[in-house]
Amino acid sequence: MDKTEKIWLNGKLVDWADAKVHVLAHALNYGTGVFEGIRVYQTPKGPAVFRLKDHVKRLMDGCKMMGFDLVFDGKEYGFDDIMNAIKDVVRANGEGVDYVKPCIFLSGEEVGLNPIGVPVTFSICCVRMGAYLGSASAGAKIITSSWHRPDNLCGPAGAKVNGAYITSTLAKREAVSQGASEALMLNSVGHVAECTGENIFIYRHGKIMTPVPSESILEGITRNSIIQIARDMGYPVEETTISRFELVSADEVWMTGTAAEVVPVVNIDKRDIGTGQPGENTLKIHARFHDIVTGKVPEYDDWLDYVN
Numbered sequence: 001m002d003k004t005e006k007i008w009l010n011g012k013l014v015d016w017a018d019a020k021v022h023v024l025a026h027a028l029n030y031g032t033g034v035f036e037g038i039r040v041y042q043t044p045k046g047p048a049v050f051r052l053k054d055h056v057k058r059l060m061d062g063c064k065m066m067g068f069d070l071v072f073d074g075k076e077y078g079f080d081d082i083m084n085a086i087k088d089v090v091r092a093n094g095e096g097v098d099y100v101k102p103c104i105f106l107s108g109e110e111v112g113l114n115p116i117g118v119p120v121t122f123s124i125c126c127v128r129m130g131a132y133l134g135s136a137s138a139g140a141k142i143i144t145s146s147w148h149r150p151d152n153l154c155g156p157a158g159a160k161v162n163g164a165y166i167t168s169t170l171a172k173r174e175a176v177s178q179g180a181s182e183a184l185m186l187n188s189v190g191h192v193a194e195c196t197g198e199n200i201f202i203y204r205h206g207k208i209m210t211p212v213p214s215e216s217i218l219e220g221i222t223r224n225s226i227i228q229i230a231r232d233m234g235y236p237v238e239e240t241t242i243s244r245f246e247l248v249s250a251d252e253v254w255m256t257g258t259a260a261e262v263v264p265v266v267n268i269d270k271r272d273i274g275t276g277q278p279g280e281n282t283l284k285i286h287a288r289f290h291d292i293v294t295g296k297v298p299e300y301d302d303w304l305d306y307v308n
């Protein structure tokens with residue numbers, strides 16, 4: 001990952017090194033923040049943010065769930081203000097920005113859990129990330145984590161709440177220390193939920209399946225895009241419950257996420273999936289997704305917000 005020049009902080013563009021908060025910030029101590037991860041692609045019409053409206057909506061829904069007021073340095077921010085702020089910081093950082101991370105979090109300088117009345121800070125960082133999980137042609141080896149995806153009763157699973165990512169970091173550590181690149185988490189009733197920062201899909205008996213949102217997953221925006229793209233390509237797609245047996249005996253498995261995009265899974269817990277190579281359907285969907293995000297398919301132009 002490469003740094004960029006400017007970070008947007010409470011309405012101002014500041015130098016990367018100057019975007020600082022106090023060590024007693026509530027979010028640092030208690031995880032009280034909501035964030036997004038958003039991709040920027042180069043298209044024939046210039047840089048475009050993929051599904052920006054959906055990311056801003058999910059960010060604002062997460063803040064509503066957490067009870068955060070969207071007032072930063074005395075100015076109230078609505079949907080359009082957040083959209084514009086994200087586009088401004090992408091523009092300010094010039095060429096090569098491919099990932100944006102807005103974060104709205106409780107700051108302040110006090111000790112105590114009570115979140116009410118704690119000031120809210122809004123930062124938007126851009127980076128040059130490149131591929132997050134390697135190339136689609138190589139595929140990924142993953143493990144099943146001993147950590148479970150936190151249940152909807154333990155927090156809002158549908159929101160990207162900073163503190164909830166403890167589980168993802170524990171699972172990721174488990175995967176990487178075992179030589180895998182990702183970890184699958186089961187939910188509290190043992191069904192397949194998702195990976196640390198990706199949703200999961202299987203292709204089995206001629207049908208695509210992915211866990212339904214009530215399985216305590218994040219409703220990924222890439223997941224939603226892949227469901228629509230696959231249906232448009234003529235595949236039957238079902239949102240359902242998936243067992244570990246269905247996963248391992250699937251013909252193909254892939255992960256989807258903003259950072260990871262579409263990554264074939266070739267091995268889970270040292271068992272090959274299908275032939276042990278990226279699946280043919282996975283690669284077709286991956287190629288279609290790539291054409292869509294890079295502005296080559298006019299029918300999906302609504303999903304791109306051009307920066308200039």
Ligand SMILES: Cc1ncc(COP(=O)(O)O)c(C=O)c1O
Pocket residue numbers: 037160168194195196197198199218219220221222223256257258259
């Ligand atoms: C836990 C988790 N699941 C799934 C996803 C994929 O969601 P999206 O496609 O919106 O990036 C992410 C990434 O944001 C995530 O953090």
